[in-house]
Amino acid sequence: MSEKKIKIKVRNVAKDKKEKIKKLKKPKVAIVSLTSCEGCQFALLDLGQKFLDFANSIEMIDFRLIEDEEDRGGKLDLILVEGNPVTKDNIKTLKNARKRSKLLVALGNCAAMGGVPEIKNYHEKANTIKHVYKYIQGVSNPEIKEIDNFVKVDFVFPGCPISAQEFLKYMPELLKNNIPVIPDQPVCVECKKAGNRCLLLDKKPCFGPMILGGCNAVCPSSRMMCQGCRGLRPNGNVSAMRATLKTMMTEEEFENATEIYGLRDDIEEKSVKMI
Numbered sequence: 677m678s679e680k681k682i683k684i685k686v687r688n689v690a691k692d693k694k695e696k697i698k699k700l701k702k703p704k705v706a707i708v709s710l711t712s713c714e715g716c717q718f719a720l721l722d723l724g725q726k727f728l729d730f731a732n733s734i735e736m737i738d739f740r741l742i743e744d745e746e747d748r749g750g751k752l753d754l755i756l757v758e759g760n761p762v763t764k765d766n767i768k769t770l771k772n773a774r775k776r777s778k779l780l781v782a783l784g785n786c787a788a789m790g791g792v793p794e795i796k797n798y799h800e801k802a803n804t805i806k807h808v809y810k811y812i813q814g815v816s817n818p819e820i821k822e823i824d825n826f827v828k829v830d831f832v833f834p835g836c837p838i839s840a841q842e843f844l845k846y847m848p849e850l851l852k853n854n855i856p857v858i859p860d861q862p863v864c865v866e867c868k869k870a871g872n873r874c875l876l877l878d879k880k881p882c883f884g885p886m887i888l889g890g891c892n893a894v895c896p897s898s899r900m901m902c903q904g905c906r907g908l909r910p911n912g913n914v915s916a917m918r919a920t921l922k923t924m925m926t927e928e929e930f931e932n933a934t935e936i937y938g939l940r941d942d943i944e945e946k947s948v949k950m951i
Contacts, residue, residue, distance in 0.1 A: 703753040703851045706738035707783070708773050710766040710823075711793070712759025716784035717741050719837040726844060734851070752776050754850055756833075758783040760793050760820050767826055774827040779850060785836035785905045787823045790938030792836075794820040798935050822938070831855055835891055836905035836937055842890055858890055860910050863902050867893035875901060881924040881933070886912035904939040914946050 707717060720727050721741065738747040755777040761767045774780050782788040790797070796804050797820050805817050823829060831850060833843060846856040863884035867874070870893055875882040882901040884893070888909045895902050908914070921930060934940040 702733065702735040704737050704751070705734045705754045705756070705851075706736070706747065706752055706773070706777075707741075707756045707758065708738065708769060709740060710757065710759030710770060710787070711762040712784075712786050712791075714741065714758060715837040716758050716833070716835075719840045720843060723840045723844070727840075730844065730847065750776070752778070753853075754779045754781065756781045756783040757787050757823055759786050760790065761823055761826055762793070762818060762820065763816070770823055770826055778853060779830045779855075780827060781850065782823055782829050782832040784833060784838045785907075785937050788829075788832045788834060789905075789907055789942065790820045790822050792936065792938075794938040794941075795935050796820065798931075798940065820938075832907075834858070834888060834906035839891055858888060861889040862909055862912070863887050863889045863891065863893050863896065863906075865889050866891070867896045869893075870897050872896055875899070876920065876924075879924055881921050881929075883917065883933070883939075885920075886914055886917045888912075901933070903933055903936050905937040907939070908942050908946060914943055 709717070717739070718741070723730075736743070737750075737752060755773045757770060757773060757780065759766075761770045785791045786793065805812050805815065809815050831846075833839075833846070835842075842858075846858075849856045864874070866889050867884060872893065875884075875896060880901065882896060883904045884896060884902040886908055887902055887904045888906045891906055893902070918930065925933070931940060934943055
């Protein structure tokens with residue numbers, strides 16, 4: 677065998693070896709908590725064995741609900757962020773996560789839309805904080821903002837809490853560095869599949885037609901209105917929804933309901949774009 681052929685063979689063997697090592701190498705993933713109830717992470721733990729199987733397919737660098745080992749830094753393939761960046765340390769943690777990770781994903785409503793904590797943005801901050809602290813001097817009381825106000829977000833797992841099944845469905849694509857697209861279908865589609873009678877037909881308010889589906893219509897199935905924790909559909913008709921609901925709730929009731937999961941800002945923003 678000529679020297680040239682030997683060199684080519686050696687290069688091919690080395691290349692094959694690198695490919696095998698690459699396939700065996702598990703993607704590095706971290707779940708980072710900011711200020712939150714960590715309910716979305718508990719939703720993952722509720723998967724039981726399915727979550728353990730998923731965890732075994734990756735290298736879990738940080739997930740404080742199941743391990744105490746300190747994250748030593750380094751580059752990661754994917755970081756999931758739950759909660760609001762409220763404190764300076766939260767913001768620092770969030771920006772550091774963005775620098776370290778190929779993909780950064782918002783895990784749940786608080787990270788994506790501000791969530792329940794954002795309610796205080798719509799009320800007098802000074803008066804609101806007095807209900808929590810007796811002495812407010814020196815207490816930081818920043819406005820609640822979604823994580824995409826601070827860093828680029830590549831994908832969102834919507835909901836409060838997230839759908840664990842949706843997590844299992846889209847994570848494999850994210851781990852391949854592909855960005856999934858959640859179908860633009862309203863909650864109503866799943867509601868009808870469940871055999872539910874539409875609340876709107878009974879003159880009971882529900883945001884289902886303008887909200888992104890994927891939750892199996894859990895609230896309407898319990899005869900509770902959808903309050904929009906998964907956010908607006910890309911093609912959701914907010915104007916038509918408001919017009920429909922005028923006979924079922926006052927403007928104040930509508931605004932109060934949209935404040936619960938941080939939906940009000942998105943509705944106002946979409947309404948301005950339509951003008």
